[in-house]
Amino acid sequence: MKPIGKIRRSQVLTGNGPGAIIDFRGENGAPVSVVAAGLEAWDQLAIKKGLLNDQRIHHEPLQARLQVNGFRLPPVGDEKVGREKRPRLLPAYRFPDWHVCPKCNLLQRSRFWSSEIGKPELWCPSCSSGRGKRVRKVHAIPVRFIVTCPAGHLQDFPWMSWPKHAESCSRKKPLKLIGEGAGLKGLKVHCTECKAERDLDGALSPGALGKISCDGRSPWLKMPPETCSHQPVAIQRGASNAYFPVIESALDVPPFGGSFRDMLEDFWPDIIALDDRSQLPAFVRKRIHPLWPEPDTRPEDLTARILTLLTILDNKTGDLRPNEHLMLYSGGPDGEEFPEFQISPQQIPRDLQGVLDRLVSVERLREVRALRAFTRLSPVEAADNSAFVAPLSERRLNWLPAIEVRGEGIFINFDESAVSSWENEPDVADRAAKAHQAAERAWQDHNGSDRGRVANAVEILWRHAPGM
Ligand SMILES: [Zn+2]
Ligand SMILES: [Zn+2]
Numbered sequence: 001m002k003p004i005g006k007i008r009r010s011q012v013l014t015g016n017g018p019g020a021i022i023d024f025r026g027e028n029g030a031p032v033s034v035v036a037a038g039l040e041a042w043d044q045l046a047i048k049k050g051l052l053n054d055q056r057i058h059h060e061p062l063q064a065r066l067q068v069n070g071f072r073l074p075p076v077g078d079e080k081v082g083r084e085k086r087p088r089l090l091p092a093y094r095f096p097d098w099h100v101c102p103k104c105n106l107l108q109r110s111r112f113w114s115s116e117i118g119k120p121e122l123w124c125p126s127c128s129s130g131r132g133k134r135v136r137k138v139h140a141i142p143v144r145f146i147v148t149c150p151a152g153h154l155q156d157f158p159w160m161s162w163p164k165h166a167e168s169c170s171r172k173k174p175l176k177l178i179g180e181g182a183g184l185k186g187l188k189v190h191c192t193e194c195k196a197e198r199d200l201d202g203a204l205s206p207g208a209l210g211k212i213s214c215d216g217r218s219p220w221l222k223m224p225p226e227t228c229s230h231q232p233v234a235i236q237r238g239a240s241n242a243y244f245p246v247i248e249s250a251l252d253v254p255p256f257g258g259s260f261r262d263m264l265e266d267f268w269p270d271i272i273a274l275d276d277r278s279q280l281p282a283f284v285r286k287r288i289h290p291l292w293p294e295p296d297t298r299p300e301d302l303t304a305r306i307l308t309l310l311t312i313l314d315n316k317t318g319d320l321r322p323n324e325h326l327m328l329y330s331g332g333p334d335g336e337e338f339p340e341f342q343i344s345p346q347q348i349p350r351d352l353q354g355v356l357d358r359l360v361s362v363e364r365l366r367e368v369r370a371l372r373a374f375t376r377l378s379p380v381e382a383a384d385n386s387a388f389v390a391p392l393s394e395r396r397l398n399w400l401p402a403i404e405v406r407g408e409g410i411f412i413n414f415d416e417s418a419v420s421s422w423e424n425e426p427d428v429a430d431r432a433a434k435a436h437q438a439a440e441r442a443w444q445d446h447n448g449s450d451r452g453r454v455a456n457a458v459e460i461l462w463r464h465a466p467g468m
């Protein structure tokens with residue numbers, strides 16, 4: 001194995017993770033296209049495997065949510081154990097297998113081209129001139145089209161069966177891919193034996209591949225093909241819909257031991273013991289609010305914050321954002337040191353009073369972004385656990401790849417009543433309705449008549465509107 005190129009560590013999370021197709025330039029600019037290998041392959045070259053690896057990180061709530069015991073940073077640098085030192089590499093496999101010669105248009109699988117043992121560059125033996133070290137190579141180019149399915153499987157375009165061969169044709173002689181004009185109509189697959197020829201017009205449309213079914217292959221994993229009933233579709237190798245990472249991220253906010261939870265300590269056993277959450281508002285009004293150390297807090301706000309806390313505790317693998325919001329909103333824990341979470345609440349400027357109800361300067365914050373899976377053809381919402389996603393590894397591992405990002409910023413909480421009266425202004429409602437319709441149209445164009453998803457997407461856009 002030979003290193004073929006470098007990507008930045010964060011790029012593994014932004015579209016170059018396991019299963020992604022990545023383009024590199026090899027020696028003398030030779031184009032090399034690979035699919036990034038699954039997570040098991042990260043340990044092929046590692047001395048310390050799995051979560052014993054030095055480049056592991058932790059985030060307890062995100063681990064609970066994703067049901068793993070830790071995360072691994074994409075490998076960089078050298079790994080040292082005693083005197084042994086090995087470069088950390090991310091493995092990748094050649095994909096697609098079919099290549100074309102830019103000079104003679106020959107179109108064939110990788111094994112038919114010339115190459116050097118252990119090197120990924122391929123060249124055309126008939127078009128390259130000279131011998132030995134002085135050979136002037138004409139490099140074969142990975143084909144632009146690949147075939148995938150909604151389950152994320154990946155296979156080569158059916159080049160050999162694309163032209164309508166004569167019955168007598170052996171279908172064993174090379175093909176040619178001839179470019180004679182603009183667009184896919186000008187690109188023809190030609191059989192050098194029976195001279196059958198067919199252009200690629202419409203090849204990327206749904207159903208264009210006819211009755212073939214998906215091969216069920218996952219070439220980024222060392223796994224036998226699965227049975228797959230999806231209809232395969234051809235796409236461009238570098239198209240944006242070839243890979244959508246499914247990323248879950250979480251902030252490092254203090255656990256529930258923060259000040260708010262502490263202030264509730266005396267009431268907590270009774271809160272937990274309530275038969276029904278609908279009794280909470282009355283309980284807060286009668287028992288908690290009269291003794292609450294912050295007399296300006298309204299009982300209904302107090303109830304809402306307690307409910308948020310209860311919701312997180314109810315559902316340990318649920319949404320982590322309510323707690324993150326709560327921590328940023330409530331000003332964080334008092335007294336305790338949280339090295340990765342430092343914030344300081346600010347005075348709201350006079351002009352913005354009534355618009356904002358909380359302004360917090362975030363001085364230090366850590367975010368962990370984990371890659372959970374990926375999809376092809378259409379993206380899915382990270383929180384949508386029912387959506388089908390393609391796996392990063394052959395079997396479930398106790399870790400996932402992740403990166404950590406440290407930063408600072410400003411937390412702004414709008415006054416909810418100001419936002420809802422803004423939402424009800426006729427101009428705003430009108431503009432939102434137009435944006436809603438446009439989003440629905442775009443989604444339908446992309447996904448056909450998948451109504452469930454349309455409703456989901458619109459709701460998300462809608463919610464973002466007040467903060468824009
Ligand atoms: Zn050639
Ligand atoms: Zn033929």
Ligand SMILES: [Zn+2]
Nearest residue numbers: 149153214228
């Ligand atoms: Zn499939």
